[in-house]
Amino acid sequence: HEKIGWNYRMTNIQAALGLGQLERLEEIILRKREIGEIYNQKLNHLKEFFSMPMKSVSFADNIYWVYGIVLNHKTKFSSSKELALELKLRKIGTRPFFYPLNLQPVIQEKYPWLKKQYFPNAKYLYEKGLYIPSGIALTNKQITYVCENLNDIFTKN
Numbered sequence: 001h002e003k004i005g006w007n008y009r010m011t012n013i014q015a016a017l018g019l020g021q022l023e024r025l026e027e028i029i030l031r032k033r034e035i036g037e038i039y040n041q042k043l044n045h046l047k048e049f050f051s052m053p054m055k056s057v058s059f060a061d062n063i064y065w066v067y068g069i070v071l072n073h074k075t076k077f078s079s080s081k082e083l084a085l086e087l088k089l090r091k092i093g094t095r096p097f098f099y100p101l102n103l104q105p106v107i108q109e110k111y112p113w114l115k116k117q118y119f120p121n122a123k124y125l126y127e128k129g130l131y132i133p134s135g136i137a138l139t140n141k142q143i144t145y146v147c148e149n150l151n152d153i154f155t156k157n
Contacts, residue, residue, distance in 0.1 A: 002105050029063050031136045035143060036064030039132070042147035049075045049154045067134040068097065070125060075154065080130040083153070087132075090149045097129035 010018075021028070036053065043052060050069040053062055070080075077083045084094040100122035101107050102114045132146055 004106050004110075028136055032064045032134070033062075035134050035136075035138060036062060036067060038140065038143050039064075039067050039134075039147065042144065043069075043150060046150060046154050048072075064134060066095075066131045068129055068131050070097075071128040079127050084130050086153055087146075087149065092146055092149060093133060095131040097126050097131070100126050 036055075040052060040055065050071050052069055053064060053067060055062055071077055071083065075083075077086075080094075080096060084096065087094050100119060102117055102119050102122065108115050132150075133142065
């Protein structure tokens with residue numbers, strides 16, 4: 001982000017859509033958890049190559065808003081960008097993890113001392129993490145396609 005910008009004004013149409021989505025909240029959470037569980041089951045054997053989201057912690061259960069994976073040192077990819085490119089060639093879209101806050105120009109401008117700071121975990125997650133498809137419209141067949149391709153990428157060659 002180059003500049004801080006605030007615009008909290010919601011249009012009437014956006015408000016109506018939001019209320020409609022709230023009425024479907026339980027259905028949406030159920031589907032997101034189904035998608036997360038399918039990924040967990042179908043990708044568990046690849047956990048030597050990447051970390052997957054935790055199903056739960058002592059105070060919360062994951063709803064799998066997104067499904068992020070983080071590459072580790074045993075993979076042939078030096079960055080998640082390389083994996084994203086390989087998946088793109090197979091017609092699978094991904095999203096990178098969020099860019100570290102301390103590297104955002106707007107934050108560096110407001111807090112210049114951050115330029116000299118090093119946050120290895122934020123850098124590592126940005127460089128090694130990506131989100132695989134997890135939208136609620138995703139079909140189980142599409143999820144299987146993603147998993148089959150990840151399996152092919154990591155276990156063959």
